[in-house]
């Protein structure tokens with residue numbers, strides 16, 4: 001039964017899917033751009049730390065825009081569901097916003113330590129060749145980068161599992177709220 005036909009705005013929907021695709025790519029495959037993979041050397045899949053960083057910064061920029069949009073344009077009211085379920089969903093949503101901001105910042109924080117040492121050619125890297133990206137050697141903070149990406153994977157699993165439950169068990173067509181229209 002379709003219990004609530006109110007949708008997210010088109011801007012919120014576009015920002016959701018662009019950031020979702022970028023984040024999914026980065027947490028599952030983007031690592032290969034940073035870490036040396038001898039069996040995948042050019043021309044098959046050139047390791048390109050600058051691309052990893054540029055895509056990461058792009059996620060950060062989109063996340064800030066998305067957060068701004070979200071604060072000005074409140075989302076549609078929740079579909080009816082148990083309070084613990086709605087609370088859990090909200091916690092995951094806000095955790096995603098935080099991760100989309102702090103994963104890239106922690107990447108910038110560990111760049112010097114983990115990349116410059118091994119690849120001095122990436123000492124001064126750019127955002128898609130346009131602007132220099134600031135970076136630091138904060139090893140205590142940088143260690144969080146890998147931890148936070150693991151947390152993002154776990155939350156993604158919960159988020160998608162919840163969407164599938166709404167679709168196939170509750171049959172409330174919740175996904176339509178986030179579908180392009």
Ligand code: HEM
Nearest residue numbers: 019020023024070075093096097156160163174175177178
């Ligand atoms: C295939 C993967 C995904 C599916 C099927 C999906 C589906 C959805 C759906 C249906 C909603 C609306 C929930 C509602 O109406 O209450 C939603 C909201 C949300 N999703 Fe996803 N999503 C996916 C991936 C992601 C990823 C990777 C992120 C992280 C960037 C993300 C972040 C969010 C956030 C933050 C919201 C809440 C938006 C708000 O209220 O401000 N989603 N998602």
Ligand code: HEM
Nearest residue numbers: 026027031034053056057059103104107108111114146149
């Ligand atoms: C949302 C955006 C990003 C995601 C999802 C992401 C994801 C990842 C993942 C999964 C790894 C492997 C971590 C591990 O297994 O320990 C990694 C490593 C790394 N990332 Fe990112 N990253 C993002 C943004 C950035 C940015 C913006 C920078 C720098 C400006 C950066 C710099 C690095 C560095 C230097 C490593 C290597 C860590 C090491 O070898 O110890 N990342 N990233």
